[in-house]
Structure formats: C-alpha cells, structure tokens
Amino acid sequence: MKPRSIAVIGGGPAGSLVAAKLAQSGYRVLLFDEKLAWEKPCGGGLTHKAITRYPFLREAHVERNWISRCEITSPSGRRVEFQLDQPIAIFSRRVLNGLLLNMAVQAGAELRQLRITSIEGSLGHWRLHNPDREIQAEYLILATGARNPFRAQFSRAFTADDLMATAGYFIPRTRDSIELQFLPGLHGYIWIFPRTNHLSAGICGKLGALSTTRLRELLEQSLRKAGLAFAGTEFYAHILPALSLNTLRRAPVTGPGWAMIGDAAGFTDPITGEGLYYALRSADLLSDALLQEHPESYSIRLDTDFLPELEVAARVADRFFTGRWMGEAVTDRMVQFTHHSPKFRDLMCDMFSGAQGYMGLRQRLYCALPAMVAESAISALGLRGERRCRPGIPKAF
Ligand SMILES: Cc1cc2nc3c(=O)[nH]c(=O)nc-3n(C[C@H](O)[C@H](O)[C@H](O)COP(=O)(O)OP(=O)(O)OC[C@H]3O[C@@H](n4cnc5c(N)ncnc54)[C@H](O)[C@@H]3O)c2cc1C
Structure with a gap:
C-alpha cells in the first residue's frame, strides 16, 4: 500500500535526498533534523563517480x-x-547539507527542526516523540547518521568491530593537494582535505584499538611536522561506520514499514571511509523502491548495487592497513608503485575517481603486475642515476 505520510528522521545527505525525491513525487514527507545545516565532522570529499551520478553537486551555485x-x-x-x-x-558540510535540505524543501517536504527521542508503533502507525509533541506517520525512514539511537530497536546496535573513531581539526589555511598518511600498525589513516577557506584535517582508527586521545596525539604530531598550526582551531571527534562483513550481511536495514539509509545503516566504505556517495545512493534506491510501491525491494536493490563492493572492502580492510605485500607493508608498496609505475598510477587515479571498484581490482592488479614491476625496476634504476647527479629531486625516496 502506498503510505500517505512518510517520516524521515535526519536531514543529512541521505535523509534530505530521500525526502526531496519522495516529496517531488507527491508523497507527504515530514523531515526532522535536530540541527539543520551544520558542520558535521567530515572531510567533505566527493569522488568523480558521485559527481557524475548527482550532477547537482557540480551545477549548484555553492562554494566547494x-x-x-x-x-x-x-x-x-x-x-x-x-x-x-x-x-x-x-565541500564544507554546512554548505552541502544546506544545499540538500533546500532541495527537499523546494520539492515540498515539511522540514522541522526537532530531535526525535523515541519511536513507537508498527507498520502504518508510527508514533514519533520528542518531549513536546507526538507525530504520526505511516512509513518511517531512519537517516540519523552513525550515532543512530534507534538501531538496536529496529536492527542490531553497531559493535566496536563496526566502527572507526575519528578526530580532527578545521584549520584556517588552504592547500592545493589532498594529503593522506598511513602510520605503522594503524588500521586507519590521516587526511588533509583542503576546502575553499580551511583544511579539514583528521585521523581515523578502528574503534577500541587506539583511544581518541591517542589518535589526536598522532594527528597533532603529523600536523606539527607539516607546519600546520592547529592550536585554538575547532577540534572534532565522531564515529564512522566501517562495518564488519558479518554485520553487512546479517543486520537488517529494512522491515515492515521502515528502512534505514546512509550512515544509520552503516553504508560507508570500510577502507576509505567514503560515505557521502553511499548516503545519496541508498536514498536513491529506497525512494525508487517506494515509488514503485515495493518497499521490500530496497534490500534487493542494495544487493545488486553497492553492497557487494562494501563486502569486498570489509573483507580486505585489515589486510590493506596492516598486511604485507611482496615483503613490505601494503601501503608502502602502494606508494612505491605509484611513484615508479605509470600503469599503477592510472589504477590509483581510477580508484580515486571511483571508476575502479574493489570488485575486479584483484584481477586488474595481477594482470598488470608484470608490467608494473618492470616499469618500477626501470624507473628505480633511472632514479638511482638521477639521484647521483641531482639528489633531492625524487621527493622522499
Ligand atoms: C571525520 C569524518 C570524515 C569523513 N570524511 C568523508 C569524506 O571526505 N567523504 C565522504 O564521502 N564521506 C566522509 N565521511 C562519511 C560521511 O560524513 C557520512 O557518510 C555522511 O555524512 C552520511 O550521511 P547521512 O545523511 O547518512 O548521515 P549524517 O550526515 O550524519 O546526517 C544525519 C543527520 O541526522 C540528524 N539526527 C540524528 N539523530 C536525530 C534525531 N534523533 N532527531 C532528529 N535529527 C537527528 C543529525 O543532526 C544529522 O544532520 C566522513 C565521516 C567522518 C566522521
């Protein structure tokens, strides 16, 4: 049955996009967010794949x-x-969230700044509460982000195995390149993402492996080394879903009269932490399922869309961060090959743009490996010669 009213809890990218699409198609959509457009702790990076699928990200007259x-x-x-x-x-998240909330309102969604504190009811008769009022809706979409207070009620709560801890600073400086740094033994990495008028610099690590205080220390050491002053700038800490294979496969994200999207469902890449694309894409898949009046087809749509990618990433994440490849840390080899082999650099570009997913990566790597090794050997020999006459040219090799 087509629900007469849909409540969306959370007006981040996932909630706003689903609200916009459903309201545009004539549904009555109630969209709740406790903060509206805010600077959610995030790098704010969107790949070419995301921008191509959602052209408004390129076309909107906003700062990025x-x-x-x-x-x-x-x-x-x-x-x-x-x-x-x-x-x-x-993007700054204030700008991105503002853009998407605006799209939802323009499409006819009823936006309310409200924190939903509890949910009761069942299919067709949901009752949402906050201390001052009760709101009723027939269908319920949970888009509350990683700190989803309703996960245990509807599915299974995240465990430490499903999360990364993050810490970071917004530093009022600019740069012209993205910087990523891997540290020995850290299941995670440091990033510096330049926005128009500040840097979003942060670190992520498997929850429970290192405390947020330790992660913060590691980040601060790295920022000092890079000459980036962070004292007095805004500090943030947040959690980031990086679901285990078990949770990805077994924890339900939809049931009678409800569905979860975006971070609330745990849809982020367990290696890179990319979540914006999956927030938008899951919103898309759920709205398509509802518009075709087959809400239960949402899980099938996920299975035939991005879930297999996230499952491969969940399977190899630990090996990527802490494993070894050809006698060295995987990430060391990755840097070496990127430096020496044009073929590997092409692959890295495709990974960064989203053109190369995890499925098919192994095969591409192994088919190209002999050429990559040959290119690296030739380049390394060349570099040795170059080093003798012009020391300092190859950046840190
Ligand atoms: C430090 C960090 C860096 C990241 N960097 C990147 C990056 O560079 N690129 C990328 O693609 N992804 C990145 N991510 C992931 C990305 O931020 C998330 O995947 C994305 O924000 C998910 O969108 P969402 O709409 O599902 O949830 P959110 O953006 O978290 O939105 C949830 C919304 O729900 C609201 N809400 C929550 N509870 C309630 C309630 N009870 N009642 C009312 N409202 C409620 C909140 O106010 C919030 O606005 C990063 C994450 C972190 C933590």
Missing part, C-alpha cells in the same frame, strides 16, 4: 573546492605526489 593533486605518505615515510585525472570536489 576542486582538487586534482594527491600526496600519499607510507608508514615508512615514503612519499609520492601525483595528478588525479578527475578532480575531487570538497
């Missing part, structure tokens, strides 16, 4: 930064800088 250079530092201190063939758009 386009970055085409990337610098990666490996656990042993090797560094490589390379040109991306497709730029990454970096």
Whole structure:
C-alpha cells in the first residue's frame, strides 16, 4: 500500500535526498533534523563517480573546492605526489547539507527542526516523540547518521568491530593537494582535505584499538611536522561506520514499514571511509523502491548495487592497513608503485575517481603486475642515476 505520510528522521545527505525525491513525487514527507545545516565532522570529499551520478553537486551555485593533486605518505615515510585525472570536489558540510535540505524543501517536504527521542508503533502507525509533541506517520525512514539511537530497536546496535573513531581539526589555511598518511600498525589513516577557506584535517582508527586521545596525539604530531598550526582551531571527534562483513550481511536495514539509509545503516566504505556517495545512493534506491510501491525491494536493490563492493572492502580492510605485500607493508608498496609505475598510477587515479571498484581490482592488479614491476625496476634504476647527479629531486625516496 502506498503510505500517505512518510517520516524521515535526519536531514543529512541521505535523509534530505530521500525526502526531496519522495516529496517531488507527491508523497507527504515530514523531515526532522535536530540541527539543520551544520558542520558535521567530515572531510567533505566527493569522488568523480558521485559527481557524475548527482550532477547537482557540480551545477549548484555553492562554494566547494576542486582538487586534482594527491600526496600519499607510507608508514615508512615514503612519499609520492601525483595528478588525479578527475578532480575531487570538497565541500564544507554546512554548505552541502544546506544545499540538500533546500532541495527537499523546494520539492515540498515539511522540514522541522526537532530531535526525535523515541519511536513507537508498527507498520502504518508510527508514533514519533520528542518531549513536546507526538507525530504520526505511516512509513518511517531512519537517516540519523552513525550515532543512530534507534538501531538496536529496529536492527542490531553497531559493535566496536563496526566502527572507526575519528578526530580532527578545521584549520584556517588552504592547500592545493589532498594529503593522506598511513602510520605503522594503524588500521586507519590521516587526511588533509583542503576546502575553499580551511583544511579539514583528521585521523581515523578502528574503534577500541587506539583511544581518541591517542589518535589526536598522532594527528597533532603529523600536523606539527607539516607546519600546520592547529592550536585554538575547532577540534572534532565522531564515529564512522566501517562495518564488519558479518554485520553487512546479517543486520537488517529494512522491515515492515521502515528502512534505514546512509550512515544509520552503516553504508560507508570500510577502507576509505567514503560515505557521502553511499548516503545519496541508498536514498536513491529506497525512494525508487517506494515509488514503485515495493518497499521490500530496497534490500534487493542494495544487493545488486553497492553492497557487494562494501563486502569486498570489509573483507580486505585489515589486510590493506596492516598486511604485507611482496615483503613490505601494503601501503608502502602502494606508494612505491605509484611513484615508479605509470600503469599503477592510472589504477590509483581510477580508484580515486571511483571508476575502479574493489570488485575486479584483484584481477586488474595481477594482470598488470608484470608490467608494473618492470616499469618500477626501470624507473628505480633511472632514479638511482638521477639521484647521483641531482639528489633531492625524487621527493622522499
Ligand atoms: C571525520 C569524518 C570524515 C569523513 N570524511 C568523508 C569524506 O571526505 N567523504 C565522504 O564521502 N564521506 C566522509 N565521511 C562519511 C560521511 O560524513 C557520512 O557518510 C555522511 O555524512 C552520511 O550521511 P547521512 O545523511 O547518512 O548521515 P549524517 O550526515 O550524519 O546526517 C544525519 C543527520 O541526522 C540528524 N539526527 C540524528 N539523530 C536525530 C534525531 N534523533 N532527531 C532528529 N535529527 C537527528 C543529525 O543532526 C544529522 O544532520 C566522513 C565521516 C567522518 C566522521
């Protein structure tokens, strides 16, 4: 049955997009967010894949930064800088959330600044509460982000295995490249994402492995080394879903009269932490399922869309951060190959743009490996010669 009213709890990218699409198609949509457009702790980076699928991200007349250079530092201190063939758009989250909330309101969604504190009822008869009022709706969409207070009620609460801890600073400086740094033994990484008038610098690590205080110390050490003053700037800490394979496969994200989207469902890449694309895409898939009056087809749509990608990432995440490849840390080898092999650099560009997913990566890597090794050997020999006459030219090799 087509629900007469749909309540969406959470007006981040996932909630706003689903509200916009459903309201546009004539549904009565009630959209609740406790903060409206706010600077949610985030890098704010959107890949070419996201921008191509959601052209409003490119076309909207709002502030965002386009970055085409990337610098990666490996656990042993090797560094490589390379040109991306497709730029990454970096948004302030206040701007991005504002853009999407505006789209929802323009489409006819009824936006209310309200924190929903409890939910009762069942299919067709949901009752949402906050201390001052009760709101009724026939269908319920949970888009509350990673700190989803209703997960245990509807599905299963996240465990430490499903989350990363993050900490970061918004630093009033600009740069022209994205910087990523991997540290020995850290299941996570440091990033510096330049926005139009500040940097979003942060660190993520598996929840429970290192405390937020320790992560903050590691980040601060790295910022000091990079000459970035952070004292007195805004500090943030948040959690980031990085679901285990078990949770991805078994925890339900939809049931009679309800569905979860975006971070509330845990849809982020367990390696990169990319979640904006999956927030928008899950909103898209759920709205398509509802518009076709088959809400239960949402899970099938997820299974035939991005879930298999996230499952591969969940399976290999630990190996990527702490494993070894050809006798060195995987991330060290990645930096070495990026430096020496044009073929591997192409692959990295495709990974950053989203053109190359995790499925098919193994095969591409192994088919190209002999050529990559040959290119690296030739380049390393060349570099040795170059080093003798012009020391300092190859960046940290
Ligand atoms: C430090 C950090 C860096 C990141 N960097 C990137 C990046 O560079 N690129 C990328 O793609 N992804 C990144 N991510 C992930 C990305 O931020 C999330 O995937 C994305 O915000 C998910 O969108 P969402 O709409 O599902 O949830 P959110 O953006 O979290 O939105 C949820 C909304 O729900 C509201 N809400 C919550 N509870 C209630 C309630 N009870 N009642 C009313 N309102 C409520 C909140 O106010 C919030 O506005 C990062 C995450 C972190 C933590």
